[in-house]
Amino acid sequence: MKEYYDIVSNIITDDRFKELKKDTHHNTNKYDHLIRVSKLSYRIAKHTKANVKEVTTAGVLHDFFHGGRKDAQANSYLNHPYTSAKNAKECFDINDNEAEIIKTHMFHHTFFRSFLPFINPDEKVKIKDGKPKSKEAWIVCLSDLMVSAYEGLRFNIGGKMALYILFICNFINLR
Numbered sequence: 001m002k003e004y005y006d007i008v009s010n011i012i013t014d015d016r017f018k019e020l021k022k023d024t025h026h027n028t029n030k031y032d033h034l035i036r037v038s039k040l041s042y043r044i045a046k047h048t049k050a051n052v053k054e055v056t057t058a059g060v061l062h063d064f065f066h067g068g069r070k071d072a073q074a075n076s077y078l079n080h081p082y083t084s085a086k087n088a089k090e091c092f093d094i095n096d097n098e099a100e101i102i103k104t105h106m107f108h109h110t111f112f113r114s115f116l117p118f119i120n121p122d123e124k125v126k127i128k129d130g131k132p133k134s135k136e137a138w139i140v141c142l143s144d145l146m147v148s149a150y151e152g153l154r155f156n157i158g159g160k161m162a163l164y165i166l167f168i169c170n171f172i173n174l175r
């Protein structure tokens with residue numbers, strides 16, 4: 001993982017980035033979430049011959065906003081990708097491709113929201129605008145979805161209990 005740390009070290013050691021340890025995110029903190037997503041994105045990029053530097057940089061900065069999603073309009077489900085891209089441009093030397101990857105990382109939410117309107121009903125969504133436009137953008141979007149699901153199950157006791165109950169019910173049914 002030396003290559004991974006060479007890419008992210010100037011970001012993850014920055015005080016503005018370390019501040020994210022204070023923000024709760026998917027039952028963990030935003031700093032840890034960003035490290036997980038960027039590591040998974042890095043690994044997938046290596047296997048798929050995608051641009052490793054752009055995927056890893058965008059992965060580690062995709063949720064680079066301070067506070068919770070409900071604390072400010074700029075932090076909302078569909079606005080925070082744009083806020084994160086803007087913050088990342090201001091604080092770090094990121095290129096336009098990396099900013100674009102950050103802006104479309106919530107496509108999974110946009111997609112589900114388009115046919116399940118009761119999810120986050122206050123925000124307008126446009127599939128076309130939120131769709132990842134490159135292989136690199138798809139990698140970060142899918143990594144974020146997978147890591148979020150993992151964190152939801154690992155750190156959410158209610159979710160864990162539901163899984164155990166499901167497992168036990170399945171076991172009983174099979175007997």
Ligand SMILES: [Fe+2]
Pocket residue numbers: 062063080081105106
């Ligand atoms: Fe996000």
Ligand SMILES: [Fe+2]
Pocket residue numbers: 033037062063144
């Ligand atoms: Fe995320």
